[in-house]
Amino acid sequence: MCGIVGYVGSGQALPVLLDGMARLEYRGYDSAGVAVISGDAVTVVRKAGHLEELTKELAVMEVLGSTGIGHTRWATHGAPTDGNAHPHRDCSGKIAVVHNGIIENHDVLRARLIREGHSFSSDTDTEVVAHLIESIIEEESCSLISAVTKAVHVLEGAFALVCIRTEEPGCIIVARQVSPLIAGTAEGMGLVASGIPALLAYTRDIVSLEDNQIGEIRAGSVRLFDFEGDEIPVSTVRVEWNLEAAEKGGYEDFMLKEIFEQPQALRDTMRGHFDRQGRVKLDDVHWKPGVLERIDKIVVVACGTSYHSGMMAKHSIEHWTRIPVELDLASEFRYRDPVLDDRSLVIGIAQSGETADTLAAIRFAKEMGATVIAVTNVVGSSITRHADAVIFTHAGPEIGVAATKTFLAQLVALNTLALYLAQERGSMSRDKMTETIDAMNALPEQVKEVLAIQGDVRRAAKRYAGAADVLFIGRGVGMTVAMEGALKLKEITYIHAEGYAAGELKHGAIALIEPGVPVVAIVTGQKLYDKMLANVEEVRARGADTIMVAPRGDERARALANELFEVPSTKPLLTPVLDTVALQLFAYFVAKEKGLSPDKPRNLAKSVTVE
Ligand code: F6R
Numbered sequence: 001m002c003g004i005v006g007y008v009g010s011g012q013a014l015p016v017l018l019d020g021m022a023r024l025e026y027r028g029y030d031s032a033g034v035a036v037i038s039g040d041a042v043t044v045v046r047k048a049g050h051l052e053e054l055t056k057e058l059a060v061m062e063v064l065g066s067t068g069i070g071h072t073r074w075a076t077h078g079a080p081t082d083g084n085a086h087p088h089r090d091c092s093g094k095i096a097v098v099h100n101g102i103i104e105n106h107d108v109l110r111a112r113l114i115r116e117g118h119s120f121s122s123d124t125d126t127e128v129v130a131h132l133i134e135s136i137i138e139e140e141s142c143s144l145i146s147a148v149t150k151a152v153h154v155l156e157g158a159f160a161l162v163c164i165r166t167e168e169p170g171c172i173i174v175a176r177q178v179s180p181l182i183a184g185t186a187e188g189m190g191l192v193a194s195g196i197p198a199l200l201a202y203t204r205d206i207v208s209l210e211d212n213q214i215g216e217i218r219a220g221s222v223r224l225f226d227f228e229g230d231e232i233p234v235s236t237v238r239v240e241w242n243l244e245a246a247e248k249g250g251y252e253d254f255m256l257k258e259i260f261e262q263p264q265a266l267r268d269t270m271r272g273h274f275d276r277q278g279r280v281k282l283d284d285v286h287w288k289p290g291v292l293e294r295i296d297k298i299v300v301v302a303c304g305t306s307y308h309s310g311m312m313a314k315h316s317i318e319h320w321t322r323i324p325v326e327l328d329l330a331s332e333f334r335y336r337d338p339v340l341d342d343r344s345l346v347i348g349i350a351q352s353g354e355t356a357d358t359l360a361a362i363r364f365a366k367e368m369g370a371t372v373i374a375v376t377n378v379v380g381s382s383i384t385r386h387a388d389a390v391i392f393t394h395a396g397p398e399i400g401v402a403a404t405k406t407f408l409a410q411l412v413a414l415n416t417l418a419l420y421l422a423q424e425r426g427s428m429s430r431d432k433m434t435e436t437i438d439a440m441n442a443l444p445e446q447v448k449e450v451l452a453i454q455g456d457v458r459r460a461a462k463r464y465a466g467a468a469d470v471l472f473i474g475r476g477v478g479m480t481v482a483m484e485g486a487l488k489l490k491e492i493t494y495i496h497a498e499g500y501a502a503g504e505l506k507h508g509a510i511a512l513i514e515p516g517v518p519v520v521a522i523v524t525g526q527k528l529y530d531k532m533l534a535n536v537e538e539v540r541a542r543g544a545d546t547i548m549v550a551p552r553g554d555e556r557a558r559a560l561a562n563e564l565f566e567v568p569s570t571k572p573l574l575t576p577v578l579d580t581v582a583l584q585l586f587a588y589f590v591a592k593e594k595g596l597s598p599d600k601p602r603n604l605a606k607s608v609t610v611e
Helices: 013-027 051-059 106-115 126-140 144-154 243-247 254-260 262-270 304-321 356-367 382-386 405-425 430-451 454-464 477-493 502-507 529-541 555-560 572-593
Strands: 003-009 031-038 041-048 067-073 095-103 157-165 172-177 182-186 189-193 205-208 213-218 221-226 297-302 325-329 344-350 371-376 389-392 469-474 496-501 518-522 545-551 563-567
Touching: 003 013, 003 095, 003 157, 003 172, 003 213, 013 031, 013 051, 013 067, 013 189, 013 243, 031 051, 031 095, 041 051, 041 095, 067 095, 067 157, 095 126, 106 126, 126 144, 126 157, 144 157, 144 172, 144 213, 172 189, 182 221, 189 213, 254 262, 254 572, 262 405, 262 430, 297 304, 297 356, 304 325, 304 344, 304 405, 304 477, 304 572, 344 356, 344 382, 344 405, 356 371, 356 382, 371 382, 371 405, 389 405, 405 430, 405 572, 430 563, 430 572, 454 545, 454 563, 454 572, 469 477, 469 502, 469 529, 477 496, 477 502, 477 518, 477 572, 496 502, 502 529, 518 529, 518 572, 529 545, 529 555, 545 555, 545 572, 563 572
Parallel strands: 297 325, 297 344, 344 371, 371 389, 469 496, 469 518, 518 545, 545 563
Antiparallel strands: 003 067, 003 189, 031 041, 031 067, 095 157, 157 172, 172 213, 182 189, 182 205, 213 221
């Protein structure tokens, strides 16, 4: 998320910043800004919209100076406006900061700093950092690097911070906790960035900051320190990638990169929602008084892949809260004359936040008096303005047209909401809540284990890339996975695929089975395991080839599988988070086998803004 660039040297900073920002714009493109030290002031120019808007603004200005920082934003806190764009400054205007990540305790820090007399001009978590550094410098009369070293102990969450100060031109101070940051030097310059593409034009020798490190970047030098202020050795790695490969982080396609980013997307989406006492927190969701007690039904509306995350949510919300849940395709919802009133909670899910049908559905729900909560990946998107409250997935920008990491992030966000409702309504025991939270926290590492079976998935993809039809079957939440697996396959490989409730097969679809037809069966749910295996036997008896998504070490599944995707075990309701990853990889590798571009499937758009 977000692109960061910093330059310090003997030349002009601005052209280098803009060049690097253009190369990182794919990481975030809702606003952009630069800060350059010009004499004893910092000139800051920020603009909502694509980088082009900022470039136009700068074309009629003279921003001179040889130390500067720039940022292309993917909003997480505060809408994508000029005022919320980075860099952010302290009260004196002498310190400027850009940031990638999420400062979880920004609320507490902001309140403290306001009490101390600081005034804020944006809604961002980042501005807190500028004022915090200012307050430390005021109190201790110290250097920027000392203040940053102190500040990192106060900040909670994830951050890549890049800071400059007018009193210390010729120097950029950076800090990393979780969010990526790299640095490098070239003839007469020092550089820092959030991604390799920004540096490749100047150097291929990259210093990659590790977690909990602070860097001091000057023309021709990079020094590193730990969070205690002790200097540590610097080592560089030589990057041989070309520019396009660098933008994709070395992956062949954005879709594959985004599939591999899923552990981080899950971590970022869950961050701050579960406290050490096993309580679920939704601090940014402000419910109208009495709403939580009043809800007697929940309606989920969404399209496409988001609809599939809604299918899973129906299972977890009903199981954990005992509130009945209806699920509607957003394009159908308002035309079926649904029954809604002020006791209804409507959950609208849209990764883009711009899907026309979903927006129309939630507008309709509000007119009927329902409370509307949105789940989206895009801060400032239309859905955030129409809903009463918003839960953000923090998956970062998704460039591949087929939704992957946003889907997984939706699953955990919706489960978080379900757990929160259960907690507030007292419908779940403490022990079960704690167990479930532990299982959720384990998911990012377990997704990594699924990613590690890519060799098995690639082999199966090679074997079945020539199929004309593929059937996906599952039961319970496994049906969600079947539907999503089928959608991924059809949209990027153009193979006809259907997701089906396994129990429904014998009411019609089983007629499609003939020798060699691949059937993907999801057999991870414990409750319906035997019934699923019986359905697998049925299709095998009619000649189908079976690709099984099964718990690791499951010998019964192995015996029935032509190809086996083994996944780690988790709580039954969380299985879609792991199972789906195998099927995303399957669709991806089939597309590659067929020589198709997974990132840009025909006829599709990333956000569907017409009905
Ligand atoms: C499939 C896909 C689409 C979207 C659908 C809804 O991979 O991406 O089916 O899920 O167009 O989009 P959002 O979530 O933006 O409402």
